[in-house]
Amino acid sequence: MLIEKIVQELQDIPEDKLAELYDLIHYFRLGLSQEHTQPRTPGLLKGQLGDAFFEALPEEELQQWE
Numbered sequence: 246m247l248i249e250k251i252v253q254e255l256q257d258i259p260e261d262k263l264a265e266l267y268d269l270i271h272y273f274r275l276g277l278s279q280e281h282t283q284p285r286t287p288g289l290l291k292g293q294l295g296d297a298f299f300e301a302l303p304e305e306e307l308q309q310w311e
Contacts, residue, residue, distance in 0.1 A: 258266060 255263075255266075
């Protein structure tokens with residue numbers, strides 16, 4: 246079973262690195278549950294955009310994007 250392989254790997258990790266590994270696993274798991282509870286709504290921004298957002302970019306900046 247995969248969980249047994251993971252436990253085997255954990256046994257070979259030095260004791261002083263376990264706290265870092267725990268944080269990685271813990272926050273990864275929290276991120277998984279957050280993905281399911283808060284779906285992203287494309288196109289909606291919080292706050293307001295000023296008029297400058299809709300102004301054309303200077304030619305030199307446009308060329309950097311190409």
